[in-house]
Amino acid sequence: METLLELMGITKVFGDNVANDGVNLKIFKGEIHVLLGENGAGKTTLMNCISGLYIPNQGKIFWEGKEIQVKTPQDAVKCGIGMVHQHFMLVDNLTVLENILLSGLRKRFVFLNKKQQKREVLKLMRSYGLDVDLDAQIWQLPVGLRQRVEIIKVLYNDAKLIILDEPTAVLTPYETEELFKVLKFLTAQGRSVIFITHKLEEALRIGDRISVMRRGKIVHTFFSTNVDKNLLVRLMMGEEIEERKKKKSSKVEKDKRETILDVRDLYVKNNQGTIAVKGISLEVGKGEILGIAGVAGNGQSELVEALAGLRLAIKGKVYFKNKDITNAPPRLLRNLGIVHIPEDRHKHGMIGEFSVKENFLIGSYYRYPFSKRMRLQHEYIEEYARMWIKKYNIKVSDIRMKAKYLSGGNQQKLILARELGKFPELIIAAYPTRGLDILATKFVHEKLLEYRDKGTSIIFVSSELDELREVSDRIIVLFRGEIAGSLAAKEADNQTLGFLMAGGAPLFSERK
């Protein structure tokens, strides 16, 4: 097979952290090459070195046999390398067409002949069977379509190598299938694809070859036809992972459960001022985990924020243990025993510039025993922080260290420790495992289940269907701000959930 891209000894160092350690990699023409590894294995860093966002400290890059220097993204684009980033590189309030034109500005003249270029782009889209409304603004599109725009952008620049960074993380199962079809089509035309993922099944399904990355190195490259799944996992994790135990469902019988949270006909607006939550009613029982599924942007975030007191509900009522808490301020909610694990831990879960110790204080700094006569009780606080760090096995060298220097998993553990340490009656957890590796994810699941068994009620929002089915007792699916379906977790399978997430009617509903 002909080699398109070859990396030799790529090393990238950030401070003391070696993100890529002498990586060698060959990409053939017309193959889908999967880069498989845990979070923090260095996959994205390596791809950023190829696409010109980072400059490697050492190593050489060869393109079709010739050594190339990729110092800026422009260089990469010129060669024919196109990257679809995990966080889309789209300008939200420009139209699809404008975003696509932006990517090809260098070949254009001063004036954008939008009509003619629209025709060109449409022709391109048709030839690949990709369909998007070119006049829609990006923020109006669901995530799956945004990704499609990214792919069109790359093709518009005639990329020969297309790099996709965790492309399925935000997609519904149906959208994933569509994406896979597109990728197969692209490689059939002789283009190459690098597909970054940490999902094993996906790697095996889509990859022609699979390279496993761990701690900045490529451990091994396989042809996906002759590969042992267990071996892949071992290489990825560097340790044997036991099969996940089948969890027991909630101990409390469903009918006998006391209702803790009762949401009635709730309406909430999003930041654009349009109604994102349209008359949602739901109940959460004592000792129950209610999973909320849905493609990002279907009202989950707004619902969670309204329940956590961060966003005003414009209509409807929320009752917590029969007490009306509609639009109650967060401090009152916290005092009632409702805690919130926010979706974006950097923005809303912690203060990166504050020390680990100070982060433990957030939300309770004013309260005895943390504070006495308006003075912080540092001795007690430190003792408290140390206790939880030990209990949750958070890897911290010094509690005075800034929280932003912790790894993602440890940051999330810190937030969990702080919130669960209040022994809440209701936990609102929004995407608590987002971006975490297998071990940290497992830890979060265990904690949630542990609290459920103690009788805590939990709202668990996630985009990962497997974990939703595994952890929840009951799952509701949101679509365009409404409940598209409600199922017992035992009855739910990915196909049904995916169908509901895409707006289809329920195949079967919860038996009552």
Add this chain to the structure above:
Amino acid sequence: MIDILLAILNISFLQAIVNMSTPLLLAAIGDIYSERAGVLNIGLEGMMLIGAFSSFVISYHFNNPYMALIVTIIIGFGLGIFHAFFTVTLKADQVITALGENILALGLTSTLYRIIIGVTEIQPECPGLPVLYIPVINRIPVVGDIMSGSNILVYIAFLMPIITYIIFEYTSFGLSIKAVGENPKAADSLGINVNVIRYIAVIISGIFAALGGASLTIGGLKYFFDNMTAGRGFIAFAAVIFGRYTPLGVFVGTLLFGVSDAFQLRLQTLGIQLPYHIFTSIPYIVTLLVMIFSRQTSFSPKALGKAYVRSS
């Protein structure tokens, strides 16, 4: 009451609106480029003041207002580079930098005026920009009457919203500016040089702010006094926010301030028994009122005020 109506229902009032709007319009329209590219330019005030001063001095010395105009453009270019160097290259705080520039401009122009012109009993006058007669426009009824007696800066000012609209809607340059101001990381990943675009945008802003200043001296009073811009740079900045960063909106915004300015001038001449300070404060009060109703921030470019650092 009838006096007031009579004072505003005539061509000369409309002419006054045009004259009062011109400096604001020049500065504000130029500022759109900077803001849309993600760089706050609250230094408009200082840039206008320096533009006003330098055009006056050059015109006074060389007796040539057009030469003064060209020098002012060059100085505005320099002011843009200065602001961009601090905010884009050094990534200094954009508000604090502008604050420094405004204070510097006030001190610099007042001091240089005393050094170059000295303290005189009579305000020295410089030659102003001559009236520009454009046959096509001046033959249009009403519009022709309003524009008669206007100089080149007025025409430029009133053309700029259209030109700017075309640039932002139909050119690749305009598209790059918008992308850089909304999502510099995305723009960078597409091979748009974020810093170069921001430099160009801020330079455009600098040039038009300086021209706005020039329209007060060589295009208006023909003399210079300390702090003669009197906050017009800030009003222009407010007009940009009020106009939601769009050429048309900004045009309407500056007209609104132009109207209130022209109106207060008329009120002063009516001989109403009130301290004139009350009238002169009208445009500023209008600014505050307008800001109350346009506080929504969702229209501002998302990367506004943030220096772009490529993570590495």
